[in-house]
Amino acid sequence: MNKLNKKLIGRILFVFCIVVIFSIVMNSFFLPKYLLYKKKHALAAITEQLDAMDTKQLLRNMEALENKYDVTIVNTPVTTNLNGLNETIVGLLNKKGITLSKFWITDESLARLNEYQMVRKIYNQEKLKSSFLVTFMKKDEIVFVVGESISHSAETLTIVNQFTLYTYAGELLLLIILSALFTRSIVRPLAKIQDAAEGISSLSFTKVHIRTGDEIESLAESINQMSDKLEHAHHELEARNENLRQFIANISHELKTPLSLIKAYSSGIKDGMDDGTYIDVIQQQTDDIAMLVGKLLELSKLQTDLYRMNTFDFKKLLHRTLQKYRFSIQQEAIQLSVDDSLLSQHHIFADEQKIEMVLNNFISNAMKYSTNQQIRITALNKDDFLHFSITNGIENDEQRQWDLIWEPFYVMESSRNKQLSGTGLGLSIARTILQKHEAPFGFHIENEEITFYFSLPIDTSKN
Template sequence: MRRIYLESIIGIFICFFVGLTAYEFSVYRWTTDYEYLLEEYEASAHQEMLQNILDNQGPEQALSAISLFTKTTRNTLTTFSSDDSIPERVSKYFSLNTGMKVYFDEDRDLWIRLDGIDATFLYSPNEESLVRQKVEFENSLIWVFFGTSFVLYGVVHLLIIFRRVNKLEKATLKFAQGDLSTRAETSSSSAIGSLNRSFNIMADRIYHLIETNRALTNAVAHELRTPIFRIQWQAELLKETSMSVSQQATVESIVEDTEEMEQMVDELLCYSKLDTQHIELECQTISPILLIEGALGRWKKETSFEIILLNSEHIEGKIFVDKKLLTRALDNLVRNAIKFTKSKILIEVHEEREVVSIAIHDDGPGIETEHLSRLFDPFYVGSKARNKSKSGHGLGLSIVKKICEQHEAQVDVGRSQILHGALFTLSVPLCNKPADNHIQ
C-alpha cells in the first residue's frame, strides 16, 4: 500500500516538472517570445525618443534624459566611448546591422546608440536597489507558494485516497474472515469510483451462493434422516427373521452403514447450525477441569487406551461457555486422538494470560506438514486412503473450529513434544468479571 502512495507522489512531481519543461520549450524555444518582443518595441521607442531630444534640444538634454531614465528605472548606466571597449558580440551586431540602434545581449541588458553622439550606452539592472530586491524576492515567493500548494494538494489528495482505500481494505478483510454481512460504504465521501459498489455486488453474490449452499446442505441432511430411519427399522426387522449366516452378515453391514450415514447427517446438521453467524449460545460459567472430568469417564469407556489428565489441581479459573458445544469440541478432539494413538493420550491443562489451554497429546504418527493448513476445512481428509475408521467424514475438526469461533476461542495443531504424536490445543478465554466466577 505504501509503495502505491509513494509511486503516486513521485508520479505527480514528475508530471509537474514535465509540464514546466513543456511550457519552457513551447513558450520560449519553439514559438515567438512576445514578452521579449515587447521589450524590443519599448527599447526602440526609448531610443527614438532620445534621438528626438538629441536632434531638437542638443546632446546635453539627451544625456540628461538618459541619466533620469536610468535613475527612475533603478538601472545602472555604463557609457562606452569607442567600439574597442565594448564586447565583440555587441560591436559585431551594430557593425552588421547599421540601421539598428538597440540590442539586447544574452543577459537581456539593453545597449543603445544615438546618431550624433560617439558613444554606446548600456542599461543594466541595479541589483542593489531596494525595488529590484523586492521584485526578486516576490518572484521567488511565487514559486514557494506554488510549490507548497502543489505539494499540499498532492498530500491531502493522497490522504483522502488512503482513507477511502483503508476503509475498503478493512471491509474486504472482515468479509474474508467470515463476516459475510460486511459491505463497503458507497457514499461520495468514502467511495473510490465504482470500486466500492462493485465490491458490494460481488459480496452479495458470494453471500447468496453460500447461503444457498447452506440451505441446500441443511435441507438434504434433514430429508436424509427419514429414509435412513426407515432403512434402519427395516434392517432391524430383518434381523428378527430366520436367515442364513451370510444374510445375517449382510443385514449387520446394512445396519452399520446406516448408522454411519446417520452420524454423517448429524455432523452435517451440527456444522450447518454452527456455520450460522448469529447462533444463540446457552452459556454458563463452569470450571474447565469439571468439564473435562465429566467427560473423562465416557472417553475411557470408548477405548482401551490410557487417557491421563495432567495439571488439574492447579487450575482455578472459570470459563463462560456453552457446555454442550464445548463438550462436543473436546469429544471430537479426544476421539480423533483415539483413532490414531498407539498406547495412551495425555490431556494437559494450563492457565496463563487470561486464557485456559487444553492440550490433547497422542503418541500416534502425527500430522504431516502438508495437511496442517487445511486440516480444519470441512470435508478435508488428510489420509489419501480415506479409511473411515480413521479419517471419518472430514467434519469433526471443522465443527471444533466453528465451536471455537462462536466462543472467541482458538484451536491449534502441531506435534507433541511429550508423546511425539499429534497435539491439539484448545484455548478458551477465562472469565474477566468476578461476578462471572460462579459455577452453575
C-alpha cells in the first residue's frame, strides 16, 4: 500500500470516527431532551382537541380516545378536599395500571384549574425508572387527567450506544475494505500518470491511457498533450541544434576557402612570386568574405529590426525589381513570363524595402537553379490578399532534404559550385522577412518544377 492509499484511508477513517463520536454525543445528551419535547408537544395537541369537546361527548368517548392517542384518561368531580382529590385520582390511575409513587395536585394547581386553566406537570418516578407526563383540565366541575408514562432513557441509551458501537465496529471493518478498493481505483490511474511523468522527465515521451470519466481522465489527457508537445519541441530543438552544427560547419567551409587563398597568395607575394594578379585575387577573396559577413549581419538584423509598415504599389515594385535582372536574363537565355492580369488590387500593406529583398532573393534563386531555362511569375488577388508565386525547373533529387531549404547555408547544389551555390542565405533572409510580416509562405514541387509563394494583405482603401 503506497503513501496515497494510506493517506486516503486514514482520512476516511478519521471522518468516520468523528461521525461515530458525534452520534454517541447526540444520543447521550440531546436525544432524551428531544424525546421529552416531542411527548410534551404531542400531549398538548391531544388535550387541545379534548378541550374543544363538550363534557358529555368526552365522557362518552373517553375509552376510544385513550386507544386512539395511546394515553391514559381519568376524571373525577372537583372537590375542595385536596387530599381526597389526590387519593381519588391516584386510585383511578391504579385501576388503569398506572402506579405512581410521587403524585400530588398542589393548592396552586387546583386554583388554576378552578380558573379553567390547563395545568401541565411531569412526575419523576425514580424507583420505577420512569416519569409520568400529565395534563389537568377542568370541564363542568369535572377534572380530567390526561397522562402518558415515559421510561427513563439513561439505561436504554447505554444499551443503544453499546449496540451502536458494535454496529460501528462492523461498519468500520467494512469501510476499511471498501476504502482500500475505492482508493485503489483512484491511486492506480495516478500511479500510471506518475510513471508517464517520470518517463517524460527522462525524455521518454510515453502516453497513458485512462478511462475513468472524471478529472483523472482529463489529467491523463493533459499529460498526453504535454507529452506530444514536449516531444515535438524536443525534436525541433534537436533539429535546431543539428542546423546550428551544420550552420557552423557551412560557415567554416565558406570562410576556409577564401582565407586559404588569401594565405597562399600572401605567401606568394612574400616569396616574390607575384605575377601582378595576386593582389587582385586577395582583394576578390576579401570582398567575398565581406559579402558573406554582410549577409550574416543582415540576417541577424532582420530578426530584431523594426519593420516600417506602409502602403505601396506591389505591381510597380515587382516590375522595378525585374528590370534589374533583364540583362542577366537575356544573357543566360532564360524565358521569363509574368502574369499579373488578375492583379486588379495591387496596393499592399507591408515594409516595401523588406519585400523588395524577398523578391530579389526569389528571383536570383530561380535564375541560379532553373534547369529548363524558364521562370514563371504570377501575381493575383484572392480573398483580400495578394498572392505571389515564382516557378522554375529543378532536378527532383529524392535524397535532397527539401524541408531544410529555408535553413542558412543550405544550398541546392551539393557540389558547392560557386556559380550555383552563392552564400546559401537568400531563402533564410526571405523566410525571416515573411515571418515578421506574419505572411503565409512556402513552396511546393510538381512535375520537376518548384514554386515559391507568399501572400500579403491588400490595402483596399488604396485600390
